[in-house]
Amino acid sequence: MSLSVETFFLDPSAEGTLQARIQQMVAQGILTGRIRPGERLPSSRKMAAHLGVSRITVTLAYTELVADDYLTSRGRSGYFVSDNAPEPPAFPAQRANIGTVDWTRTIGQRFTPGLSMDKPADWADYRYQFIYGQTDKTLFDSANWRLCALRALGMRDFSALTSDYFDGDDPQLVDFIARQTLPRRGILANPDEILVTMGAQNALWLSAQVLLNSRRRAAIEDPCYPALRTILTQSRCQLSVVPVDQDGLPPENLPEDTDVVFTTPSHQCPTAATMPLDRRNALLEKAEAEDFIIVEDDYEFEMSFLKSPSPSLKSLDKNGRVIYVGSFSKSLFPGLRLGYLVGPAPFIREARALRATVLRHPPGHIQRTVSYYLSLGHYDALIRRMSKTYHERRQLLVGALDQHGLTIAGQGTYGGSSVWLKTPAGIDTKVLAETLRADSVLVEPGAPFFAGETPPTEYLRLAYSSIPSARIPEGINLIAKAIQNY
Structure with missing residues (x-):
């Protein structure tokens, strides 16, 4: 049986090269049971025209699937699903119900709340990323x-x-x-x-x-x-x-x-x-x-x-x-x-x-x-490049903070990638951080770093490892305005 080319679609959310995405598309069809052993795939020419890609891309994807024994090539007849391809499970997957276990009593040791740190997964989508410890893709080799x-x-x-x-x-x-x-x-x-x-x-x-x-x-x-x-x-x-x-x-x-x-x-x-x-x-x-x-x-x-x-x-x-x-x-x-x-x-x-x-x-x-x-030697070259850029960003950051009269409580003797900021008394930087997110500004409240049930709320950690130099002054300006309007 020949499979219709119209049944194949590339997942727009999938990552990787076109070749890898085509391989994934076919492999998932086999693993889910939609495509079965012995069935013939559309020719590389038809598949390429249908997906809007080059024929060589489809051919390379098919070749890789042959190497992994998902497909087999039969001379001029085309590509078929291999008899040795992985088989889908014989029974449908079912979600387990909650059952009768009392997990509040059964759990012997508790490890929540865990790290107690809020690092949003979409940090790179913010325009002003004063977030610590993330990688700047413009610097990474x-x-x-x-x-x-x-x-x-x-x-x-x-x-x-x-x-x-x-x-x-x-x-x-x-x-x-x-x-x-x-x-x-x-x-x-x-x-x-x-x-x-x-x-x-x-x-x-x-x-x-x-x-x-x-x-x-x-x-x-x-x-x-x-x-x-x-x-x-x-x-x-x-x-x-x-x-x-x-x-x-x-x-x-x-x-x-x-x-x-x-x-x-x-x-x-x-x-x-x-x-x-x-x-x-x-x-x-x-x-x-x-x-x-x-x-x-x-x-x-x-x-x-x-x-x-x-x-x-x-x-x-x-x-x-x-x-x-x-x-x-x-x-x-x-x-x-x-x-x-x-x-x-x-x-x-x-x-x-x-x-x-x-x-x-x-x-x-x-x-x-x-x-x-x-x-x-790539690591040393990376460190030199990062140090030069961090130095420039730090100077801009400290200058902008001084311009707005904001208090730097700690900035290190030798460098680093962040400064410790103290806001005026009475400000809860957790609330301030939530307010700033609406302006695409991402900052790190200081309270989680302190021990005790009532930690001080007026501290912020501002990092300059990921934010471009050109955006630092405007980002600090938005922080200063938010503090004034708190």
């Missing part, structure tokens, strides 16, 4: 990233692509981190002291699980990264919050019974404060005197375009008390979800064993792609 990904798919890297490392990591990536990335922060580490993670958040979770229990006390900064506070709350440890000042975490305010301190000394999250060298040394001395561990989240250290960055805590540590967390997600793109932990071998061994019980290891293809992107 997509061409070289694609080449590195294709290289990692080659037969030379077949083992790295397909192997189950069990609890290991791509040795090529670990070697580059050890010999190139860490020395820039003054850190020397052996391969058994490095663990690749699914981003910095995964690294923080592993650290909390290995180092803490219900009898131990963790100290965190206030305000801080909301997901870290959630991680520590779920670990059921005893938790102390320590307010930061203009220089970050004050060591003298740490509780005496502290077991683990989580800190962001280079760019305090979210105030962007930078911990001075004397305070870093004081924190390390206190850790040695009072026998506690420090987990250093060194995110955004690459974005130091104003001055050279201060030495990392890990580089100053002489007694093995610092666990170092790094990430490629901020400098490359957040969807990458790739970071690393650096610490003494006994700690890394336990973190590796824990990781293996959850996800074994990050995908080999991602690790090898990043390894190529780093080793071929």
Whole structure:
């Protein structure tokens, strides 16, 4: 039986090339049972004319489907659905009903509300995107990233692509981190002291699980990264919050019974404060005197375009008390979800064993792609390009804020990608943010970063990583007007 060409339509919402969309169209027809084994597809000429595409595009799509055994080619007779094509299920899928289970009683542990962070999926549709941590496609080196990904798919890297490392990591990536990335922060580490993670958040979770229990006390900064506070709350440890000042975490305010301190000394999250060298040394001395561990989240250290960055805590540590967390997600793109932990071998061994019980290891293809992107120099070129652009945007942002008399509560000593803004007393920035969305302005309220049931409401984090320079002054003008009209 020959299938009518009129029964084929390209899904307008589908993504990818025309060839990929045609392949998907035919494959879905087979998988849903609409197209059956032995049936003949329209000729490439008829299909091309019907879909309004070139004949070669249809031919290539058919050829790929033959390679995947969805179709078979029979000489001059055309293309037919293969007898070996995947079969649709013999029974229709049914939605399970709610049933009689009382899930409010059955759930043993609760993890909601989760991250407590509102990041709209359509952030790129806003004209004034003062949103933190997203990728600017005008800066990202997509061409070289694609080449590195294709290289990692080659037969030379077949083992790295397909192997189950069990609890290991791509040795090529670990070697580059050890010999190139860490020395820039003054850190020397052996391969058994490095663990690749699914981003910095995964690294923080592993650290909390290995180092803490219900009898131990963790100290965190206030305000801080909301997901870290959630991680520590779920670990059921005893938790102390320590307010930061203009220089970050004050060591003298740490509780005496502290077991683990989580800190962001280079760019305090979210105030962007930078911990001075004397305070870093004081924190390390206190850790040695009072026998506690420090987990250093060194995110955004690459974005130091104003001055050279201060030495990392890990580089100053002489007694093995610092666990170092790094990430490629901020400098490359957040969807990458790739970071690393650096610490003494006994700690890394336990973190590796824990990781293996959850996800074994990050995908080999991602690790090898990043390894190529780093080793071929593309990463350094990207950082230089980003730093130059961020510097320009920061100057425009700070100038516009000063022009409108808005108060910058924290902007970091060395750079970064955001500033911490304090609005006049009485303003709820959550309400302000909702108002600004109507003007296509996207900002990040500061309340979720604070601990407690009644956090301060007058703070905002304004990022300049994704907004074009030309739109910054007008965006700040709209924010200033909204504050005046609040």
